[in-house]
Each structure stands twice: as C-alpha cells, then as structure tokens.
Amino acid sequence: MLRWVIRQREATVIAITILTIIYFALRSSALFTVDNIIATMQYVAPFIVIGAGEVLMLVLAEIDLSAGQVYLTAPWFVYWFWSWGVPVGWAILIALALSAVIGLVNGLITVWLRVPSLIVTLAMTFLLYGLVLVGSSYTQEQMTWTKGTPPVAPTQTPPCHGYPLPASCLHAPSWSHPSPYFYYSNLLGIGSWATILWALVVLAMIWFLLKHTRFGVHVTATGGNILAAAESGIPVARVKIWCFMIISTVSGLIGILDLIRLGSMDPGDYGLNIVLPPIVAAVIGGTALTGGRATVLGTLIGALFLGILEDGLSLTGVSANWFFLLEGIIIIIAMVLNGQLNRLAVRFRR
C-alpha cells in the first residue's frame, strides 16, 4: 500500500503522458506513423540521456547545467581532432575522455573548493561555449554540410566554421567498401533508431547503477544524508566526482551520436537550451531537487512527455509560439499534482 502510494509519483507523469498521447492521437492521424515516432524519439534521445545523468546529480542534491554544453562541445572535439588527422574512432574516444575531464573539473571545484555546482557548471557552460566559438572562429554566416558534400582531406583546414562531418569518411558508404566513418556511423548513429537505442542503453545502465549496485546506494546515501554517509566511511567526495564524470561523459556521447546522425551542428547553439528540458523531465518524473530521491523511469517518461507535447502541438498545427507557454503551464500542473500526492503519501504513513 505504502509502496503503491509512493509509486504514484511516476504514475502521475505516466497518466499525464498517456492522456497527452490519446489527445494528440485523436487530433492527428500522423502521430502513430513510423516516421513521426522515429523523429520524436530522435528529438527525445538527448533528453533521456542527459536527464538520466541529471538524476544522478539531483540525487546528490547537485545539478549539472553544463551537460547541454558538453553535448554541443564533444562533437566539436571530434571534429577538431579529426581535422588534425586523428582517425575518427580515436577522435571520438578522445572527445569522450575530454567530456569526462570536464565532469572531473566540475566535480573537483564543487567538492574541494565548495563552490555550488549550480555556479560551477553554469560557468563551465560559458567557458565551453566560448571555447567552441573561439575554436570555430564563429561568424554569423555558417555552412551546413550535407552528406553528399565532397570530401575534405583531414589535414586541410576545413573551409567552413560549422561542425562539418569527417566528410572524407563518408565516401562510399557501403559494407563492401567500408570507410572507417561508415563503421562508426552504423555502429553509433546513422541508423535511424540508433540514437534511441543508445539512449535507452545509457538510461538502463544508469538505472542499474543507481538501483542495483553498491555505488548506487552510496550515491543515494550521499545525497540523502551526507553526514551519515561520510560517517559510515563512504568516500562522499569521490562518489560525487564520479557522478559529475558520468553525466558529462554520457552527454558527450549523445552529442557525438547526434553529430553523426545530423551531419552538422551549429557552434552558436547554446547549451542551456539543451540542458533545461532534461532537468524538467527528471523533475516532473518525480526526482526531488533536494536530493536522495530519484526515479530513472520517471525521467524517461518525463522526457517522452516533453517530446510528445512538442510533436503533438506541431502535428496539430499549433503555432510553435504556443509551445513554451503550454509547456510552462503543464509543468506547473504536473508539479502541483506531484506535491499533492506526496502530501497524501505522508498522510497514509501515519
């Protein structure tokens, strides 16, 4: 009975999501077409991955605002190293390692220098944004690369300021003449379901980590009562730093996957626009901002809800201008419902 009431946190957002789906399914027949589902899921994939990472942060009563900028910067690292002649595979690994290092820096400054993670990661967002702008010599005019563009030798300075693909590798994309890039694109992202599958794999891994490993218990303990955790000998600083590194790495990964899928990215994209929806997804899913309480499943549902909301509004011809307005109202309603159910749960306890 108790557990049932607690589960209501997820039940709320599941119910709201199902109602939203039903509403839009009735309004538009295009909702359940394969193309639309794939497009929506691709849109949602980074929400799922970054949201799952944010769950680790929120359990610790920390937050990582730089995850969105890492999502945008990691592909830049890939492109950068690739253009210096590093093979794509290595460039991806280096980019992931650098993403982890960004998380490490966030973690060290938060834990050792005791600067609130909100500020540290906000500053990191500016820093990485600046790095990308400077590194790409960003100007207002930018080029987007499509998959058919002629190859550029890796050692040459790329003729554009965006994030072009390692285009030489795009040549002859077939299994009979596999270029290195072809391998990666098929392994990592060009199949239309790939980012979605990767997102679900990352989500499942973080869920497993949090719910079924010692590390997960230590994360919850650190976020729930840091004194008790430290007192019992849990290395709370290390636990936090690891979580900063995990969210940064998975954000970098999904960013690279989206680079491979999209073929180009804009250095002018701003990370805060990307990191806020996943945080919203985690919170409406039932993860507390105060630490100690998390639901990875709720985050998945929350992310799907945000995706379906946007997709449904555009399918039903609602002006995009309405999107944020409706999103704001709906999030507030969801949070109020969650709060009411919490109070109900407390009453049931007594």
Place this chain on the structure above:
Amino acid sequence: MSAAPEEPGPAPAERLPGAAVTDGHPTTLDDVILRVEQISKRFGAVEALRGVDMHLNRGEVLGLVGDNGAGKSTLVKILSGFQRPDSGRIFVEGRDVQFHSVKDARAAGIETVYQDLALVPQLTVYENLFLNREITGLGRVGVLSRRRMRSLAKRYLDDIKVHVPDVDAEVEMLSGGQRQAIAVARATRLNAKILLLDEPLAAMGAKESALIMDLVKDLSARGVSMIVIDHNYAHLFALCDRLNIVQQGKVTVDIRVADTSIEEMTELMVTAFRRQLLAGQAQLDA
C-alpha cells in the same frame, strides 16, 4: 550492587593515574573495557578538557551529565576518534590506543550513535543497516544481493528484539524511536563493544523511550558497554548503572545510580554550580 557509596565530590582527581579504577567495589583490569587518563583538550584559549579520568566497565551503562560546554561532547568526540586529545591516554581492554580517525576508534570497537545523523532517510531499513557494508554478488562488480541483506537484517533485528514494520520500509517512514533503534542496531551489528549514545531519548514519546530503554538493557545484558549523554535525569536513572558529572572539563562526581537519587544529583549539580559562581566571583574580586 553491594557497593559502598562513594563520596561525592572531586574524587577522580585523587586517583593515581594508571591505577585500576574502582567505583566502590574492586574491579580488575579485565572488567574495565575503557579507561581514560588525564585527557586534556584545548581549543585556542578555551580549555575544554583539563585532565579527565574516567572508566567504563564491561556491560555497564554510564551516564555523562553536565552543563552545556562542560566538555561532555568534546570527550565523546575524542573517544569516537573525531578529535585528538592534546594529552592523556585511552585504554581499550587494557590496550593503550591512539585514535587518529573515526576508523581507528571503530577498529577498537567504539561506535558513536548520533540522533539523526546516523541514518539515510531515503534508504530502506536494511540498506541502512548495511550502509557501506553492503553484501554484493557477482564478485567485484558490486551488484547488491538484496535478498541476503534483507534476510540477514530481519534475523538480526529479531535477535535483538527491534521491531520495525518492514525491513523494506524507508527509514523516513519510521518513528523517531524506531530510527534510533535502527541506528543502535547498526552500530552493534558492526561488533561494537562500546557504544557512545548522544541523547538517545531526546524528543521521544513514552512508548518510544521504552523501546530504546529495552534495547539498551538488552544490549548491556549481552555485554555491550555504553556511555550515554543526556540532560534528563529521569532518562539517565532509567538507563544507567553509574553516572559521571562533567564540570569545567573534569569528571567531578562518579556515583552509582543505585546509591543516589534524582534529588541528590540535582543538589550536587547546583552545589557545583554555586561553587563555580563563587570561584568566578572571587576571580573577579581579585
């Protein structure tokens, strides 16, 4: 309880350091599980402890009384390894020990149970009991074997007669008394020989207090020795075998509960307080 009453007053100061301490009846060194000699601790200009002598017998419950700032909590922090004394020695079961950390104290068998600091409210009862000592399967991967932890927790709690509705319940859902019981249970599960309890009955109803008192008595009968800090004489008289009054960084009174009364203890405290006031006045006059 055939002990002769000890003269109340600054008795410990008359003891020879290193000698077996008595509290009315002769004790051998084996009976004394913890002995503290001439512990001093200074924080800048403040002398928190000035030569504390104290001992704890095996299976005994010792109450520490004293005003705020008398040095009780500093003493407990030193015993639990949080702080290091400037001078003085600590003996656990006759062994001269030095605590550089909480870990050292724990290794010597001393566990401290703090009121609300001990548990993680969002974790279940059994997760709290096994906090940082989780049982894992699959070798080094660190995958929890929840079933084993659950059944072991159940068995252990039944064994020490701590009753909680469900070991799967989150600690947040438990009453204050149940939480305290879980905190104590965790400490003893880790083979603590000496428990330091900081206000174990604070903010608890009669029913819950009874729960903790039963637990303390049960553990004491099993040979766990305990030091209890509390301000409430009714609690202390119900829990303890012996009381020490800590004043101005020293143990000034060492008396068996059986040989005294709440009235007498109050009187002792007031007398000491007056003496203190007069001394302060004299200092000011001089």
